[in-house]
Amino acid sequence: MFAIARSVARPRLVASFARAAASVHTLPPLDYSYDALEPHISGEIMNLHHTKHHQAYVNGLNAAEQSYAQAPSPKERIKLQAALKFNGGGHINHTLFWKNLAPTSAGGGEFQAGPLKSAIEKDFGSVEAFKEKMSAKTGAIQGSGWGWLGYNPETSKLEIVTTANQDPLLSHVPIIGIDIWEHAFYLQYKNVKPDYLKAIWNVINFKEAEKRFLEASK
Structure with a gap:
């Protein structure tokens, strides 16, 4: 009888451990308030993007x-x-995206001289040329996806690449990612993606981008 009880309990115990191991992903907190990126990205967008959309990817990944x-x-x-690819990619991409942003009061938008700037000037000609090319390539994505500045470990160069839907960037080390899903901008910019x-x-x-670049290019 003890053997039977043990044989029944074991699968339940294994299943319990499997559930505990699977449900480990949580929504990461932001380093700034939802309205801290205004007027460039509204607090309403940031709140919905973080608490609804990213949370949905976390929930979906844990369930999958x-x-x-x-x-x-x-x-x-x-x-x-x-389901693992879509929700896992959504969680990975958004976790990077939040770190990818900073209020102007905390240095957001400031591009100072350093290794990343030198590499961008070498690979794209100038910082402005890089921004224009990345914006154009990201804006040209049909449907939903992401635009990336990625470091190619095979060529040791910075390259602009895109991924569809919530596919994570696997071919390069992500340095900067821009979310071009409508939920990232539509409430504020409607269908005018260039704005x-x-x-x-x-x-x-x-500053965060340069940290990633230095780590990737070691």
Whole structure:
């Protein structure tokens, strides 16, 4: 009887551990208040973007990982790949995005001389040329996605690349990411993406970007 009880308890215990292991992702706090990026990004957008959209990716990722841990067969796990990619990418991308931004009072938009600026000037000609090219390439995304300044470890160069939907950047090390999903700008800029892409440079955290660049290019 003890053996039977133990055999029943073991799967339950394993399932319990699987659920605990899967539900580990949480919404990261912001380093600034929701209205701190105004007038460039409204507090209403930031609040909804963080507490609703990013939270939904966190919830979806935890649910997908829990289902994956409990999936009875490889076929069932394969079915979950899309949910893991979409929600996992959404969580990864947004976690980076919040760090990617800073209020102007805390240095947002300031691009000082340093290794990142030198690399951008080397690879794009000038900081303004880089901004224009990245804004144009990001704005040209059809549907939803992300524009990235990425470091290519194979060429040791900075390159502008895009990803669709919530796909994370895997081919490069992300240095700067711009969210071009409508929820990132529509309440304030409607369908005029160029205005959003112009405004966001005023709150890009170039100090954080340079830290990522230095780490990537070691």
